[in-house]
Amino acid sequence: MRSTHRMTRAAYLQSLEEFRGFIKEHCAAVRGVNEEILYDIQLAVDEACTNIISHGYADLDPGSIILDLDIDTDADKIVVSLTDFGHSFEPSSTPIPDVDAPIEERELGGFGLFFIQQSMDELDYQVTEDGNKMILTKYLRKPVVEDDNEDRSAARKQ
Numbered sequence: 633m634r635s636t637h638r639m640t641r642a643a644y645l646q647s648l649e650e651f652r653g654f655i656k657e658h659c660a661a662v663r664g665v666n667e668e669i670l671y672d673i674q675l676a677v678d679e680a681c682t683n684i685i686s687h688g689y690a691d692l693d694p695g696s697i698i699l700d701l702d703i704d705t706d707a708d709k710i711v712v713s714l715t716d717f718g719h720s721f722e723p724s725s726t727p728i729p730d731v732d733a734p735i736e737e738r739e740l741g742g743f744g745l746f747f748i749q750q751s752m753d754e755l756d757y758q759v760t761e762d763g764n765k766m767i768l769t770k771y772l773r774k775p776v777v778e779d780d781n782e783d784r785s786a787a788r789k790q
Contacts, residue, residue: 637701643685643694643716648678651699655712658701664708664772672751673710676768679744680714688718688764698763708772709753713765720759 639654641647652674659665659673681697689695698715723745749755754769 633706634702634704636703639699639701640696641699643681643689643697643718645682645685647697648681651677651681651697654699655701658703659710662703662710662772663705665710669710669770669772673712673768673770676748676751676770677712677714679747680766680768683744684714684716684718684764687721688716690719692718705772710770710772712768712770714768715763715765717763720764721757723755723757 635658637654637658639651641650655674655677656670659670677699684697685694695717698713700713700715702711702713704711748768751770752768753771754767756767756769758765758767
């Protein structure tokens with residue numbers, strides 16, 4: 633079963649709470665969504681929206697953020713698309729923070745994209761004439777990778 637939901641809000645930090653509530657409202661009762669998955673999705677959206685607000689709309693009048701939520705229980709995944717109309721960026725050019733450095737030696741900030749990558753299973757970023765779009769995917773069940781050698785060993789034991 634598949635359902636889609638959309639919410640558009642002004643690019644203000646005050647909108648983050650509404651986005652979190654929207655995600656909880658539509659995802660909490662979905663089969664396969666536990667507290668950890670819900671937290672991961674909310675964290676990734678919080679970080680992505682904070683980056684849009686702080687960097688995407690920097691030196692611009694605050695625009696909007698469009699959150700599209702695609703819940704596909706047949707494919708066991710939730711896809712969140714965030715669209716904005718601010719400055720674009722290239723995720724692969726963002727430096728990876730040194731998480732092993734002592735806290736007093738770390739740069740301030742720079743962990744948003746890292747947290748997004750750690751909490752979601754897939755991240756895609758597209759710049760089109762329809763805006764900048766960050767697509768975040770969370771799988772509700774991790775795909776099982778079967779090892780042919782293990783299957784053959786198990787068959788021999790029988």
